[in-house]
Amino acid sequence: MRRGPRREGAFRSRLHEPRTAVVIGRWLGAAVLVCFLTGLASHLLQDPPTWLRDRLPPRPVQGYRITQGLHVISGIAAIPLLGAKLWTVYPQLFAWPPVRSVRHALERLGIAVLVAAMLLEVFTGLLNTVQWYPWPFPFRQTHFWLAWAATGGLLLHIAAKGPEIAEHWRRPVPPLAGRRAFLGAVTASVAAVTLTTAGQTVPWLRRLDLLAPRRPDIGPQGLPVNRTAVQAGTTAVPADWRLTVVGPRPYTLGLAELAALPQVEAELPIACVEGWSASARWSGVRVRDLLDRAGAPADARVRFTSLEADGPYRVMEMPAAYARDGLTLLALRVNGEVLDADHGYPARVIAPNRPGVLQTKWVVRMEVL
Structure with missing residues (x-):
C-alpha cells in the first residue's frame, strides 16, 4: 500500500x-x-x-x-x-x-x-x-x-x-x-x-489589448518597431548616401534622385513574428522599376543589403515573384511623412505577405542575382 x-x-x-x-x-x-x-x-x-x-x-x-x-x-x-x-x-x-x-x-x-x-x-x-x-x-x-x-x-x-x-x-x-x-x-x-x-x-x-506586449498604433509615425536605429547603429546616415543597384546595367541614385522617380503609394501591413501587425500607407519607388532600369531578367532574385553593421537580417534575398509584384516598394515615406530613422530612413523594403524581419530597413544596396 x-x-x-x-x-x-x-x-x-x-x-x-x-x-x-x-x-x-x-x-x-x-x-x-x-x-x-x-x-x-x-x-x-x-x-x-x-x-x-x-x-x-x-x-x-x-x-x-x-x-x-x-x-x-x-x-x-x-x-x-x-x-x-x-x-x-x-x-x-x-x-x-x-x-x-x-x-x-x-x-x-x-x-x-x-x-x-x-x-x-x-x-x-x-x-x-x-x-x-x-x-x-x-x-x-x-x-x-x-x-x-x-x-x-x-x-x-x-x-x-x-x-x-x-x-x-x-x-x-x-x-x-x-x-x-x-x-x-x-x-x-x-x-x-x-x-x-x-x-x-x-x-x-x-x-x-491589455496584456499583449505591443499596441500596434503606438510608436514612431504610429507604428511600433522591434529594432531601433540606435540598436542597429544607423542613426548617423552618411550625408552622401546613395543607393547602389548592381545588375547588367549598374547605377547609383541619391535620395533626391529616388524621390524624383515615379512614386507609388500602397497600404500594406507590417507583421512581425512576435504576433503584432499594423497597416500603414507606404510610398516610394516600385522595386521592379529599379530592376528594369538595371536590365534585370524577369526571373531574377534580388539581394538587399542594409546599412546595419551586423545582425542576422542585414542581408535579405527576395524571390522574383515578390520583386516583380506591383506592391513591393523601396519606400521613402510612411503615412505621408519621410521615414523615421527607426522605420528605416532613408529607404526600406515593404512587400506584401512577408515577415517583418524580411522588410529590410536602411537599404543601401540592391543586387540582381
Whole structure:
C-alpha cells in the first residue's frame, strides 16, 4: 500500500476522469493543430528551402499577418488548455505500480516527452512575444523542431489512446456533477487571455489589448518597431548616401534622385513574428522599376543589403515573384511623412505577405542575382 499525500484515494475530485480529459483534449488538439500549421507557414516564408524559395506567392497581401496572428493567438490560448488538461490527468503520474509492462513503460516515456515538448514550446513562444530569450540556444530553430516533436508526440498519444478516446467522445448520461462548471471556467480563461492579447493583430479587438506586449498604433509615425536605429547603429546616415543597384546595367541614385522617380503609394501591413501587425500607407519607388532600369531578367532574385553593421537580417534575398509584384516598394515615406530613422530612413523594403524581419530597413544596396 502507498502511504503519504499520494496514497490511494488522495485525489478526491471526480473530474480526474476520462470524459473531462477527452473534452479538454479536443480543444487543446485544435489549438495545437492551428498553431502548428500557421507556424509552419511562418517558417517557410521566413526561411524557405531551396525548392520552395522561388514558388512563394506575394498574395494574399494580408497572408502573413493573418497566419502569424493566428499562430500567436492559438499558442496563447493553448496555455490554459494545457494547464487544464494536465490537471485532469496528473493523478495518473502516481499510478501504482508505476510500470506494469514494457509497453506501459514506453507509453509513459512518450507522454513525458510530449508534456516536456509542449511546455517548452508554449512558454518559449510566449517569451518570444516580448523578445525575452533567457536561454543559451537559438529560439527560432529550437521552436521549429520542438513543434515537430510536440505534434508528433501528440499524434502518437492519440493513436495509443484511440479506443479510450472513442469510448468517452460522446456526452454521458447522466452528466457528471461539476464538469460543466469546470469546462465553463476553462472556456472563460481561454476567452480572457485571447481577448486581452489578440488586439495586437486584430484591429477590432484593439481596445481590449491589455496584456499583449505591443499596441500596434503606438510608436514612431504610429507604428511600433522591434529594432531601433540606435540598436542597429544607423542613426548617423552618411550625408552622401546613395543607393547602389548592381545588375547588367549598374547605377547609383541619391535620395533626391529616388524621390524624383515615379512614386507609388500602397497600404500594406507590417507583421512581425512576435504576433503584432499594423497597416500603414507606404510610398516610394516600385522595386521592379529599379530592376528594369538595371536590365534585370524577369526571373531574377534580388539581394538587399542594409546599412546595419551586423545582425542576422542585414542581408535579405527576395524571390522574383515578390520583386516583380506591383506592391513591393523601396519606400521613402510612411503615412505621408519621410521615414523615421527607426522605420528605416532613408529607404526600406515593404512587400506584401512577408515577415517583418524580411522588410529590410536602411537599404543601401540592391543586387540582381
